Amino acid sequence: MRKNPFFEKYSTPHETIPFHLITIADIEKAIFEGIKNEEYEIAAITKNSEEPTFENTIVAFDRSGELLQKATAVMYNLLSAETNDELDALSQKMAPLLSDHNSNIMLNKQLFRRINSVWEHYADKLEGEDRILLEKTYEAFERSGAVLPEKKQQRFREISAELSQLSLSFSKNNLKETNSFFLHITAEKDLSGLPDMQIQQAADIAKEKNMPGWVITLQAPSYIPFMTYADNRRLRKQLYMAYNTKCTHDNSFNNYEIVRRIINLRQEKAKLLGYPTYADYILKRRMAEKPEKVYDLLNQLITEYKSPAEKELADIADHAKRLEGNDFVLQPWDYSYYSHKLQMERFNLDSEMLRPYFELSKVKRGIFDLATRLYGITFQENKDIPVYHPDVSAYEVYDANHCFLAILYTDFHPRTGKQGGAWMTTYKEQWKNGAKNHRPHVAIVTNFTLPTENKPALLTLSEVETFLHEFGHALHGIFANTKYQSLSGTNVFWDFVELPSQFMENYAIEKEFLRTFAYHYQTGELIPDELIERIIESRNFNAAYACMRQVSFGLLDMAYYTLKKEFSSDIREFEKKAWHEARLLPDPEETCMTVQFGHIMSGGYAAGYYSYKWAEVLDADAFALFKENGIFDRETAEKFRCCILSKGATEHPMTLYKKFRGKEPSIEALLTRNGIIRI
Secondary structure (H helix, E strand, C coil), X not given: CCCCXXXXXXXXXXXXXXXXXXXXXXXXXXXXXXXXXXXXXXXXXXXXXXXXXXXXXXXXXXXXXXXHHHHHHHHHHHHHHCCCHHHHHHHHHHHHHHHHHHHHHHCCHHHHHHHHHHHHHHCCCCCHHHHHHHHHHHHHHHHCCCCCCHHHHHHXXXXXXXXXXXXXHHHHHHXXXXXXXXXXXXXXXXXXXXXXHHHHHHHHHHHHCCCCCEEEECCHHHHHHHHHHCCCHHHHHHHHXXXXXXXXXXXXXXXXXXXXXXXXHHHHHHHHCCCCCHHHHHHCCCCCCCHHHHHHHHHHHHHHHHHHHHHHHHHXXXXXXXXXXXXXXXXXXXXXXXXXXXXXXXHCCCHHHHHHHCEHHHHHHHHHHHHHHHHCCEEEEXXXXXXXXXXXXXXXXXXXXXXXXXXXXXXXXXXXXXXXCCEEEEEECCEEECCEEECCEEEEECCCCCCCCCCCCECCHHHHHHHHHHHHHHHHHHCCCCCCHHXXXXXXXXXXXXXXXXXXXXXXXXXXXXXXXXXXXXXXXXXXXHHHHHHHHCCCCCHHHHHHHHHHHHHHHHHHHCCCCCCCCCHHHXXXXXXXXXXXXXXXXXXXXXXXXXXXXXXXXXXXXXXXXXXXXXXXXXXXXXXXXXXXXXXXXHHHHHHHHCCCCCCCHHHHHHHHHCCCCCCHHHHHHCCCCCC
């Protein structure tokens, strides 16, 4: 009789997930059984006749729910990376059940009574990770409604369940809209300006769809190059409008009401707990602490970057007029196209010139070798480790002493079952049980340029930066070395989690790094120093504009989540007003980002999108130390690993940062790196 793989110890290398054996029905059964198991585990804690202690209550709770975690990790990760209608349906079915199960735990009076007892009797006696785990556990219950009266607890439970369902619907609609549109080109003249590689990729997509000619999609490797290179302005506008009106149409994928409901439910949730806004609720567990500090950062960035950004945009508009005539008015679908032309004029550089040196397998080897040089770790592919799609590879990661450190999955290319963007995720957390150190299983998922029939996958410099970014997150997980899984790896404040990732991006334009792997995929020629110099010279091209774009997203996020009254406004009008101070190009009336802004609606960045800029201040300051000591300096890298990467949430982020850097960060390093101030 066939057994559900989740119900037995995995007989795979390092007990990795046996994806090849798991069915949708297995996931469903494991979730139901996992819920039952965790209910028994919680009951064992609450019915314990002994006095509540740290071990029999807090540690026991931290280690409960193993089966459920295994099953939901597979479901939710595949939902993002390799979904289908059957898995979508299962996630929708499970969402209210899982939400209710979580509420049953977090609103369990007997359980919270024991946790509260430990908090009152042991908070001042515990130290280090034990103290942090107790604090985090107590606050999690408090912030989940455990201290509320019963009537309000019931409402909190209803809100949590509905938000869970809405989040899934938002993401599903966004993916469906992305996949439903494509631009079918049948006239070769409409390909004017596109690089050969993009033309071949468009032909390959058309072939997959059994269509003549060429097809452009809304997935990044297709959309971005078309907006950058296509001479046909009419088609650029058509593609831009298709992308920026996703989930606004009068169909079943419209997200307007879902957004309103998410915003209002989050606001109500915060008020139930006594917070004036959802942002106040969220920021209590962030480095920023309160909305005023977020606005201080965003306003400081506007002060420093807006004038340079306006100058950058004016230069692009002037360049467009020189090419098209004085009556030409730059529109959003023109920005990438004419920005690229100005970049070519100033630096004789664009992403297509660099692609031949960034063949994916060589980039991967270069980034792995960078980790070896910095930290002494090595990566060995193991084809015996099951994967969930043929595109995925699995690597064993070993420490400098040859001890097993982690599993790393890589999944690089777009497909219809994968969400857009790039992310790092975890299938298994790190934690310690006595002498045994349970090592993590992490994954990098991206949507990089596909290979064509006659060329391997050749990346842009931006894609190399994305690889480095997600690899930085992966290292945060790989190096995790804490007692408790809820404190390990990337389980840190959201405005700190981007430090390790954005730190790694700095290497993308370092000559010493590029010369380790950037060989021409056909000739074998090492990337010329002269080309690297042009990369470095152009690194701040439109940096201020890019900053203002990020600030605009942060302003939009904060505008929604600092609301104190029910949100009933027109979303498009609200959006345009919210980010007006940081937007430099006109937003067409029909467009709307909010309804596809997964970070702040279905992801974890609600009231937290500012985190990217917050962490950018940290990463610029941190990398400045590497620049002083040498970008491959092992001693500095080891300090970064020991003080930041391995510590997870075991200490306050600023404490960890100061242990590494010796001081608090300042914005000057970022301003200097971006060329806003010169030294």
